[in-house]
Amino acid sequence: MRKDVCGAAAPIAIFVEASSCGISRVVLELISKATEIASKSPREIVAFFPCFRNADLASELAEAGADRVIVAKDPLFDTYETGCYASAVSAMARSTLPDILLFGATPLGRDLAPRVANRLVTGLTADCTALDFDTEEGLLLQTRPAFGGNVMATIVCPKHRPQMATVRPGAMPLSAAKKYKRVGKIEFFDAKISPVNVMSRILDITRKDVVEAGLESAKIVVSGGRGMKGVEGFEILKELASLIGARLGASRAAVDSGWISHEHQVGQTGHSTHPDIYVACGISGAIQHISGMGGSKFIIAINKDRNAPIHDVADLSIVGDIFKVIPKLIEMIKEQPKS
């Protein structure tokens, strides 16, 4: 395990992605995970924050559990530019020598992390859905789907440091940081980037109007698969979801059939979600789907096939026809007296 000059384990660093809407939720999820690792293997949690107009958000990171927030404030970091950000984050890593360096597997994180890994001459496990830490070996256990999603592989990086991973948004809960109540300090860092480091110039940004399905932070998700048979089937799910305050999810089969948009897809090539309750309706439970919802606290499966793999991960299995079970459920909910 890499140690600092005082013999303490080297820090866990997290790249901070933020916008005018605030700190990206995945950053807070990573701080939570880092806090959990630091509770097993004590070490600092450091946030790397290249920014300009968003610099005020540093205090939120300190409150969220980062022991040190290293802020590189420069107009060059106001808009994401690959070369500038890669140089800055690599410089921060060379100065703090982290044992672990984590990024959200967002479009930005996926663009940036491999370039930083290359500059630091280390490996990168992309698109992880789970992280753990082997305290004896000092290794980050990085789990991600492999071989077309047919197996979940746990990857380690024993020879190079930092151990680097991108982690899918929504794959980890937010709880740990609050539990350990860490509050950190803010430092400023000169990344020594000059305009000559800028390889491309952003002339204009056009935002695509996307209606977010809100799956990453949902408390309840009602999700439909091929068994919903069509758009009409999803109308029944929408009614159930609105009655119980749930978000709507879907399997890839339902999305590919054009019954619902991709923003609602749960799984390896969709969103990760870990709600308190996940209701899987007419979903068989392929590994690529489970990898996006397997961390849900309580899983209810409604499927007419008693041998469907979804029943193996379900806490409550209803073997029956969705088109009989769900209308009955809706009826019962409507009969409940309103409190």
Ligand SMILES: Cc1cc2nc3c(=O)[nH]c(=O)nc-3n(C[C@H](O)[C@H](O)[C@H](O)COP(=O)(O)OP(=O)(O)OC[C@H]3O[C@@H](n4cnc5c(N)ncnc54)[C@H](O)[C@@H]3O)c2cc1C
């Ligand atoms: C690289 C790769 C990435 C992938 N990524 C994803 C991903 O992100 N998300 C994802 O979901 N999949 C993904 N898949 C696809 C995945 O392998 C499955 O094909 C898909 O999840 C199946 O969707 P489904 O369960 O809705 O359909 P099916 O497997 O066809 O299951 C339908 C289920 O509905 C049940 N059913 C039918 N009628 C009724 C009824 N009336 N009442 C009750 N039950 C009924 C059936 O018993 C069956 O179990 C990926 C595949 C690959 C190769």
